Amino acid sequence: MVANPTFQKDWVIIYYYFPGQPKTKGFIERKIFKKENLEWIKNIKKKVFATHQTGKTIGVSSATSFYARGPTEVDASATETAVFGQQYGLASYPLIYFDFPFGEVSSFRVFGGLRRLKTQAEAELKTNGVTTLSQKMELDETFLSLGIGVRYYTAARGSFWYGFGMEVAKGVKGTVKYDDGTSRDLKETLPTLFIIQGSLGLDIRLSNHFYLLPSFNFGAAATSSPITYLSEVLFGAGWVW
Numbered sequence: 001m002v003a004n005p006t007f008q009k010d011w012v013i014i015y016y017y018f019p020g021q022p023k024t025k026g027f028i029e030r031k032i033f034k035k036e037n038l039e040w041i042k043n044i045k046k047k048v049f050a051t052h053q054t055g056k057t058i059g060v061s062s063a064t065s066f067y068a069r070g071p072t073e074v075d076a077s078a079t080e081t082a083v084f085g086q087q088y089g090l091a092s093y094p095l096i097y098f099d100f101p102f103g104e105v106s107s108f109r110v111f112g113g114l115r116r117l118k119t120q121a122e123a124e125l126k127t128n129g130v131t132t133l134s135q136k137m138e139l140d141e142t143f144l145s146l147g148i149g150v151r152y153y154t155a156a157r158g159s160f161w162y163g164f165g166m167e168v169a170k171g172v173k174g175t176v177k178y179d180d181g182t183s184r185d186l187k188e189t190l191p192t193l194f195i196i197q198g199s200l201g202l203d204i205r206l207s208n209h210f211y212l213l214p215s216f217n218f219g220a221a222a223t224s225s226p227i228t229y230l231s232e233v234l235f236g237a238g239w240v241w
Contacts, residue, residue: 049208052240053107053153053161057099059213059238064092067119070226074139074176076184081126082137082176089119089139095234105153115143115169117228125178135179141190143169149199159203167195169221193221195230211238 012028050056069087076082097111118140125133149165171190177183197219204212213236221228 050240051157051205052099052203052211052213052238053105053157054101055240056101057211057238057240059097059099059211059236061095061097061213061215061234061236062092063095063113063115063217063232063234064090065116065230065232066090067117067228067230069119069224069228072226074186075189076125076176076186079128080184082123082139082184083126084119084121084123084137084139087119087121087139089117091116091118093142095236097236099151099238105156105158107151109149109151109163109165110147111149111165111167112144112146115145115167117141117143133178137179138177139174140177141174141186142172143193144172145169145195147195149197151199151201159205161201161203163199163201165197165199167193167197169193169195191224193228194223195219195221197230209240211240212236213238 010030012030014026014028015023016026018024067087067089071086072084074082074084093114093116095111095113097109099107099109101107118138120136120138123135123137124131125137145167147165147167149163151161151163153159153161170192171186174186174190175183176186197217199215199217201213201215204214206212213234215234215236216232217234218231220230
């Protein structure tokens with residue numbers, strides 16, 4: 001049985017097998033093969049495609065995040081402070097990432113996006129320490145984020161994976177909105193977040209190169225005061241080569 005041929009200028013290198021014997025390399029003159037034989041062998045070789053596990057992937061995702069954070073204070077201006085109670089919220093943001101393998105069942109990921117943190121709470125507005133307003137408020141912050149992570153598959157050429165990562169998110173825009181329609185710009189007081197997270201994901205192959213890549217993240221913004229906890233669902237698509 002001839003298998004795994006490689007092509008040289010004047011020779012075809014083949015590997016052939018005998019029952020119970022080790023694989024043996026052989027050389028056959030290229031000229032004895034008919035052109036259609038060589039073309040057929042080349043076509044067979046072309047049918048071997050990389051998977052999301054074994055190849056390089058560029059992809060995009062839409063992330064929907066759930067946030068929870070304990071009571072906190074935010075400076076709304078030089079003289080005003082927004083005092084928030086327990087905060088919860090949902091936010092969505094886009095993400096782009098690049099994956100490449102570094103082992104038989106593992107790969108490295110670099111990603112970036114415009115993370116959004118949007119929470120609501122019962123809160124007070126204090127001016128020079130005196131409560132001047134008590135109502136519902138909404139904190140809306142946008143961060144430019146960059147992160148790295150690793151992914152591990154549960155089996156060679158498998159579909160299910162888990163991983164770990166970290167992300168640095170720099171605040172670029174933020175506002176506090178009040179029930180009466182007024183708002184405060186937080187541009188001068190936006191934080192930089194350091195986020196650690198774990199991930200679970202599944203590869204859904206649609207074609208030789210195109211995948212749907214749903215995943216789930218859970219983690220915390222360790223430098224947030226108090227700590228912000230997050231869980232998020234990501235619906236992604238990737239191109240593999």
